[in-house]
Amino acid sequence: MHAFETAHASFVQVALAVSAFLFVIGAIGVFVRRNVITVMMCVELMLNAVNLAFIAFSRAHGTIDGQILVFFVFTVAAAEAAVGLAIVIALQRNREDLDVDSFNLLKG
Amino acid sequence: MILDVILFYGAALVAIASGLFVISQRNPINSAFSLIITMCSLAVMFAMLGSGFIAVLQVVVYAGAIMVLFLFVIMLLNAKQEEGERMGGIGRAGIILGVILAIQSVMVVWKGSSILPANHRDTASVDVARGLFSDPRFLYPFEATSILILAAMVGAIVVARKEKGK
Numbered sequence: 001m002h003a004f005e006t007a008h009a010s011f012v013q014v015a016l017a018v019s020a021f022l023f024v025i026g027a028i029g030v031f032v033r034r035n036v037i038t039v040m041m042c043v044e045l046m047l048n049a050v051n052l053a054f055i056a057f058s059r060a061h062g063t064i065d066g067q068i069l070v071f072f073v074f075t076v077a078a079a080e081a082a083v084g085l086a087i088v089i090a091l092q093r094n095r096e097d098l099d100v101d102s103f104n105l106l107k108g
Numbered sequence: 109m110i111l112d113v114i115l116f117y118g119a120a121l122v123a124i125a126s127g128l129f130v131i132s133q134r135n136p137i138n139s140a141f142s143l144i145i146t147m148c149s150l151a152v153m154f155a156m157l158g159s160g161f162i163a164v165l166q167v168v169v170y171a172g173a174i175m176v177l178f179l180f181v182i183m184l185l186n187a188k189q190e191e192g193e194r195m196g197g198i199g200r201a202g203i204i205l206g207v208i209l210a211i212q213s214v215m216v217v218w219k220g221s222s223i224l225p226a227n228h229r230d231t232a233s234v235d236v237a238r239g240l241f242s243d244p245r246f247l248y249p250f251e252a253t254s255i256l257i258l259a260a261m262v263g264a265i266v267v268a269r270k271e272k273g274k
Contacts, residue, residue, distance in 0.1 A: 011116055013221040015153060018120045020213030022127050022146070024206050029131030031202020034190045037136050037182055041143050044174065045130055048150055051166075059157045062227030064239040067159050068246050071236070074169050075253045079260035081174045085181045086268035092185045093270070099190075 015056035022049035036091065036098050040084050047077050112156065119152040134190045136182050140175060147171040161233035 022045060029042030051070045058066025092098060122145065129142035147170045155163035240246050 011157060012224060013217065014116065014120055015157060016217045016221060017214070018123055018153070020217055021124050021210070024210040024213060025124070025127045025131055027209060028202055028206035031205070032199040033131060035136050035187060037178065037185075037187055038131075038139050038190075041130060041136075041139055041178060044170075044178075045127060045143060045146065048147060048170070051162075052150055052153060055154050055157050055159050055162060058159065058231075059228060060224045060226065062225070062229040064231055064235050067162050067231065067236055068239050070159075070162050071165070071240070072249065072253065074165060075257060078169065078174055079256055081177055082260050082264040083267065085177060086264035088181060089185065089268045098185065098187055 012056045012060045015052055015059075019049045019052040019056065022046075022052070034099050034101060036088055036100050036103075037085075039100060040081070040088070044077065044081070047073060116153065116156050119149040119156070122146075122149040123153065136187045137179070140179050140182060143178075144171050144175050147175070158228065158230040159236075161231070161236050 026042045026044075026046035026049060029045065030039055033039050033042065051073055054066040054070045054073070058064065088098070091103070095102065126142045126145040126149070130139045130146065133139045133142065147166060151163045151166040151171070154160075154166055240250055
């Protein structure tokens, strides 16, 4: 029983470490990738990392609140993906380019 | 018991490896498929952390719906492979910032996880539903998300619509 408990405590710690790594990977991807769709996928990766941290803390505290927040993150991510991909389609139609460095109309 | 540990650590390794694949591929299709693998292994981790309902939602909503939307747009726009690295040194700046962020998060996890409480409890979908609908902290935001999704639907159609006379 004791070994089981310690194994689960380390599960929470491992989950938090994986969450931190995935968030960093997503953040680096936002900077180094040039395709706007890949950049959006990196944002989704960061959202997933945050979800993992929520679930791990929900587990550690024995409450349900973290899981409900993950539920809200899901709905916001779905809305964000829908609107973001619509913008990508509009960009492709008007500029015929998907490179983030070429969208610089606001540059002074 | 030992099988639990192997499965959890295996899922963690697959998640990080496929996450690295997402940002190292030049072809967006490969990135999208790697991201699906990341999400499925994260679903395994969610289930093993005692939230089965969220694990199912992760597979159905994220790996199913959102990623299909991404793949659909990639194939619709016929997105090409990227050529060359990002200009202007922003890529290098991003890598440096990422390394700093990694050091910070490792330190936070390392120092902070010793003070974590250990009230472990498995939860069923009934518990999630009870928390969502009987707690006014979450009930009103939940109703508000319906407005958000309606607005996103209308917004997506308006933005992606082809304008008349063009």
